[in-house]
Amino acid sequence: MSSEDIRVSSKAVLNKRWQSGDHGLSIERLPAKESFKSKAYAALKEAITNMNIYGSNEPVLLDERDISERLGASRTPVREAVAMLEQEGLLRAVPRRGILVVRRTKAEIIEMIEAWAALESMAARLATLRASDEAIAELRAYYKEFDTSRIERERNDDYSSANIAFHQGLIRLSGSSLLAAMTDNLFFHVRAIRHRTIFEMDRAQRSAADHQEIILALEARDADRAERLVRDHTLRLARHVESHVDLD
Amino acid sequence: MSSEDIRVSSKAVLNKRWQSGDHGLSIERLPAKESFKSKAYAALKEAITNMNIYGSNEPVLLDERDISERLGASRTPVREAVAMLEQEGLLRAVPRRGILVVRRTKAEIIEMIEAWAALESMAARLATLRASDEAIAELRAYYKEFDTSRIERERNDDYSSANIAFHQGLIRLSGSSLLAAMTDNLFFHVRAIRHRTIFEMDRAQRSAADHQEIILALEARDADRAERLVRDHTLRLARHVESHVDLD
DNA sequence: CCTCTGAATTTGGCATACCAAATACCAACA
DNA sequence: TGTTGGTATTTGGTATGCCAAATTCAGAGG
Missing domain, CATH: 1.20.120.530 (GntR ligand-binding domain-like)
Structure with a gap:
């Protein structure tokens, strides 16, 4: 799995429709309803914010399936949101244990x-x-x-x-x-x-x-x-x- | 989808096996073969590193399915890796266009x-x-x-x-x-x-x-x-x- | 009553399937 | 030849299913 294996796709050359299009009139891509992924991200982040992580000394664990249910979405977008928050250092997904809300020393x-x-x-x-x-x-x-x-x-x-x-x-x-x-x-x-x-x-x-x-x-x-x-x-x-x- | 909907799972109370275990002797979880997610993350990051992003002025796009194939994994872990790199500011997944390697001004x-x-x-x-x-x-x-x-x-x-x-x-x-x-x-x-x-x-x-x-x-x-x-x-x-x- | 063992269950990681939106393609028409 | 309308195809987002590892638990044996 060397980096050689990953290359720019053949689509690197853009479609005409996107290249041009400067008539002075600039139209923004419409609302683009946010994905479940970002909703899950926001919801989780908020939840973590409002949670008193340092209130107890017990590790705080979250459950993927549980969260999906509460959010009314499937596990996939939730997992993506978790991956992002993990990258941000707020969560840590430990195998077979659950999603750990990181406590800072x-x-x-x-x-x-x-x-x-x-x-x-x-x-x-x-x-x-x-x-x-x-x-x-x-x-x-x-x-x-x-x-x-x-x-x-x-x-x-x-x-x-x-x-x-x-x-x-x-x-x-x-x-x-x-x-x-x-x-x-x-x-x-x-x-x-x-x-x-x-x-x-x-x-x-x-x-x-x-x-x-x-x-x-x-x-x-x-x-x-x-x-x-x-x-x-x-x-x-x-x-x-x-x-x-x-x-x- | 208020943050109220997300709570600590019932598992917040830990299993005995994990609560105690302070014998001064700390044993790390063994190698724990890294997941496809982290492999994909590493591979993508390396690829981005070695890629001369600023070489041309064309936007650099990547393709999910293509990457999965090259990596020999499914789209799911790749998407998670992409989500992480997106959080890190290296990529931006734009709907219907592809995964964009972010160019800094x-x-x-x-x-x-x-x-x-x-x-x-x-x-x-x-x-x-x-x-x-x-x-x-x-x-x-x-x-x-x-x-x-x-x-x-x-x-x-x-x-x-x-x-x-x-x-x-x-x-x-x-x-x-x-x-x-x-x-x-x-x-x-x-x-x-x-x-x-x-x-x-x-x-x-x-x-x-x-x-x-x-x-x-x-x-x-x-x-x-x-x-x-x-x-x-x-x-x-x-x-x-x-x-x-x-x-x- | 405690310990040990292994079967049942749970869990996270991954693969796959599906869908709707968006793009690309094409053919008919001007 | 250039447009345009519509259809085929692609793509990203999401749902779902499967599996192996890990945990839990119960029951046998001490």
């Missing part, structure tokens, strides 16, 4: 936060170089609104997600959709722990002054400083998790 | 190099804090060997992969397997372009002095400096690609 979580620090600080750097004044102003506005009026009256959960939104907003300023995608993925894993405790820690760690300073650095277009502030903050969170979170 | 490549810069510079930082003197010495030894004796006599290709190895070695010093995995993945995509030209640029960019400086910073345990050197170097590569590589 504390060390892994810390690595994730460190990677997050790397990506977000780079995003901050790029943002100082690329973001428009307006975009930065928007972030400031958002931060001001949510940091002043909402803090007192809303619950921790809301603050927590608003906090995440701040991070994400900052990352989006970099203009790099890759950085955004990668951090979103990391957030997903980190968030899965203990229903948001991590991000509540983040809140505790990040003073209003921290926010302020970061935005100031952005506005001053001081790349080094913005990068350092973001990195140090997130790395502090990692250290905090290291010493105060109990897992494994 | 120049902008995407640049984003990848920037993300790489973020991760590798963080790795450098962590390495200065955590790597043992011995480990750092090893990197120096490796670098010395390959930079002096091999440069003249070996071909570019070899230098290029040795160069990648240097990066990977540095990243491994951080002790973070996540950083390693993430950068490996980025390397994979970047490497796919034009058969190594990017890394040859990297070579051109990185003078022997660069190597030297980075290792010195590691040895001096100067985190800020190590981080900056690595970051700046890789970002320079990004800028270089931006202005000198022709894609799209």
Whole structure:
């Protein structure tokens, strides 16, 4: 089964109908009802999100046939969805045992936060170089609104997600959709722990002054400083998790 | 199809045989001959690796049935493998058209190099804090060997992969397997372009002095400096690609 | 009452079949 | 000759069936 065996199909040369077709008028392929595969993927991912994986210490197992039934689909698309989630690191299909929802070790979580620090600080750097004044102003506005009026009256959960939104907003300023995608993925894993405790820690760690300073650095277009502030903050969170979170 | 529909199977409570079993002695599940799914995955990935995706401008399409035949397996495991590679961003299955090998735009490549810069510079930082003197010495030894004796006599290709190895070695010093995995993945995509030209640029960019400086910073345990050197170097590569590589 | 054995059952992996949608082909007509 | 309409074929998505491995369980033997 060498790679030689796999070649481009004879269809590599496209059909006329697809090659041309530029009349200025661009028509999108219609809705294209999503497949069971993607529905299963979404449903599983949601289920995993809402599940408190770290609630108990028992391994969490899922059953293929069971899921197919609940979804009203056959096993095939479910298995494909599982394969994808496995690739994403959320599941692990262990033969004869079932589909295991992967539990992260504390060390892994810390690595994730460190990677997050790397990506977000780079995003901050790029943002100082690329973001428009307006975009930065928007972030400031958002931060001001949510940091002043909402803090007192809303619950921790809301603050927590608003906090995440701040991070994400900052990352989006970099203009790099890759950085955004990668951090979103990391957030997903980190968030899965203990229903948001991590991000509540983040809140505790990040003073209003921290926010302020970061935005100031952005506005001053001081790349080094913005990068350092973001990195140090997130790395502090990692250290905090290291010493105060109990897992494994 | 709400997420409510998916629950933990009744098997969540494990069998005795699996719950206990901590005798310090850990026995791994034997070889467990790999499935067709993973074989197909490996074969496809290798094929994609060796394929010069950017050689022509024609979309590269693959055919499910064709692949199954060549592999001597049915479509099912192949489709699962494809689903995984799709998740990984290497393929895109477009309905009625075939399996498309994803071509990256120049902008995407640049984003990848920037993300790489973020991760590798963080790795450098962590390495200065955590790597043992011995480990750092090893990197120096490796670098010395390959930079002096091999440069003249070996071909570019070899230098290029040795160069990648240097990066990977540095990243491994951080002790973070996540950083390693993430950068490996980025390397994979970047490497796919034009058969190594990017890394040859990297070579051109990185003078022997660069190597030297980075290792010195590691040895001096100067985190800020190590981080900056690595970051700046890789970002320079990004800028270089931006202005000198022709894609799209 | 515990242990061991092997038969019954369950489970995941794979193959195959089927269907509807989409494409390709072709022939009749302008 | 160029279009057009309709038919044949291909293809991806899904369902289903089969099988071997692994687990469970019950009953025999201690």
